Amino acid sequence: MRTAVITLCGGRLPHLRNQLRGIAAGSRRPDTHIVVALGDPALAAAVTADRTRVVEFDCAAPLPLAAARNLGARAALAEGAEVLIFLDVDCVPGPTLLARYHDLAATGEPALWCGPVTYLPPPPPAGYDLTRLGDRRAPHPARPDPGVDGVVRDGDHDLFWSLSFALTAETWRTLGGFHPGYRGYGGEDTDFGAKAAAAGIPLHWAGGADAYHQYHPVSDPPVEHRTDILANAAVFHRRWGRWPMTGWLRAFADAGLADYDPARDLWTLRSRRSVPSASATGGPPPGIPAAPGSRYTP
Known part of the structure; x- marks a missing residue:
């Protein structure tokens, strides 16, 4: 073949x-x-x-x-x-x-x-x-x-x-x-x-x-990609009815960069908040889990 x-x-x-x-x-x-x-x-x-x-x-x-x-x-x-x-x-x-x-x-x-x-x-x-x-x-x-x-x-x-x-x-x-x-x-x-x-x-x-x-080098969480990640997560949610990359989304929320509204089941970006320093690592992308589970669980 x-x-x-x-x-x-x-x-x-x-x-x-x-x-x-x-x-x-x-x-x-x-x-x-x-x-x-x-x-x-x-x-x-x-x-x-x-x-x-x-x-x-x-x-x-x-x-x-x-x-x-x-x-x-x-x-x-x-x-x-x-x-x-x-x-x-x-x-x-x-x-x-x-x-x-x-x-x-x-x-x-x-x-x-x-x-x-x-x-x-x-x-x-x-x-x-x-x-x-x-x-x-x-x-x-x-x-x-x-x-x-x-x-x-x-x-x-x-x-x-x-x-x-x-x-x-x-x-x-x-x-x-x-x-x-x-x-x-x-x-x-x-x-x-x-x-x-x-x-x-x-x-x-x-x-x-x-x-x-x-x-x-990669950052943990990947704050420089947060706009793309939120936009792509919304595309996935519209198509499949669930949120992907939840580990990253939660990490953004913990850093004050995103918000989740459970009443509307909606993640949004806090675009005016200053971005905290990201820790650079050389390992796998931080959204890949250390043990089997959700693909994007840090």
């Missing part, structure tokens, strides 16, 4: 180059790698890897990540891809990630396949040694770690994350892609998982499909 990797990139060329090195070193190569350039016209000239094609997406903040993934999928399908592997630009694939995703999707089972992700510490001055990433393997504890050849079946759809997952082209068409109403940070992953649950498409956790997330 023809396989495509789909990556979004805007201003993170060093991370993309590490990802390309990881793909080249893997036990299986994709038939095509679609890189969607998010308002980054210089990217096409900088990316010359074999089987890699840059698709331009002229956009501005807040970035339409959902629509960009859909664009990448359309480009991959136009090239005859039968297996779609989505990999965030921050993620370096482990040596068996592509092979494992391909083989599981090739069984023909309609499913979302998600692999373990290790969040890396800051790189040394010379950068990460990509041949030794396995020595740092420590998958995020909020997600199952099935073992090299294992599969944990029928997972919680609210734990779906788009930074590393795979599905067949047929399953993608069944789901209709990501909902384009989401812009900026947060919400589109949970919506995609909800669509899969509603369609009866299970979420399975794929051992051996390891990815290594390159370090970059």
Whole structure:
């Protein structure tokens, strides 16, 4: 089955180059790698890897990540891809990630396949040694770690994350892609998982499909994204009748940045309140839980 990797990139060329090195070193190569350039016209000239094609997406903040993934999928399908592997630009694939995703999707089972992700510490001055990433393997504890050849079946759809997952082209068409109403940070992953649950498409956790997330600072809670998060949470609530990212919403409320009206079941942003200092960390996004549960519980 023809396989495509789909990556979004805007201003993170060093991370993309590490990802390309990881793909080249893997036990299986994709038939095509679609890189969607998010308002980054210089990217096409900088990316010359074999089987890699840059698709331009002229956009501005807040970035339409959902629509960009859909664009990448359309480009991959136009090239005859039968297996779609989505990999965030921050993620370096482990040596068996592509092979494992391909083989599981090739069984023909309609499913979302998600692999373990290790969040890396800051790189040394010379950068990460990509041949030794396995020595740092420590998958995020909020997600199952099935073992090299294992599969944990029928997972919680609210734990779906788009930074590393795979599905067949047929399953993608069944789901209709990501909902384009989401812009900026947060919400589109949970919506995609909800669509899969509603369609009866299970979420399975794929051992051996390891990815290594390159370090970059994040804040806890992500106050710089609060406007996007509140707007996207409202989109999700209108579509599914419940609030996503409740851990972040509660954290904003505790910081005096948002209010919840239980009578109207409504979250609103306190836009005139000064923003408190955010603590920078290098771990996973703070909205991802430390133990299984709501995806956005800190």
